[in-house]
Amino acid sequence: MNNTGNENGGRRTDNNPCEVDESGRVTVRRGINYAQQTYTVVPCTGPGNVIDLNRPGCVLPRP
Numbered sequence: 001m002n003n004t005g006n007e008n009g010g011r012r013t014d015n016n017p018c019e020v021d022e023s024g025r026v027t028v029r030r031g032i033n034y035a036q037q038t039y040t041v042v043p044c045t046g047p048g049n050v051i052d053l054n055r056p057g058c059v060l061p062r063p
Contacts, residue, residue, distance in 0.1 A: 005033035 009030035010016030017034060019027045043057035053062055 003033070003035040006030055 004015060004017050006016045006018070006029055008016060009028060011018050011026065011028050016028075019029070021027070040059055041051070044051050044053055044055055044060050046052040046055055051060075052058070053060055
């Protein structure tokens with residue numbers, strides 16, 4: 001999981017992510033932070049911290 005933020009308004013560099021829409025338009029938002037929600041991973045985690053997509057309650061998409 002990767003969490004990051006745009007620190008100084010740079011475009012697609014380390015610590016300066018951007019947003020790209022379906023048409024390819026790039027938007028840079030200085031000072032905005034991004035994070036991944038991880039709560040859906042918990043029901044898919046089995047013994048030994050192994051991801052098992054067949055565990056009850058697991059809603060992660062299958063490859």
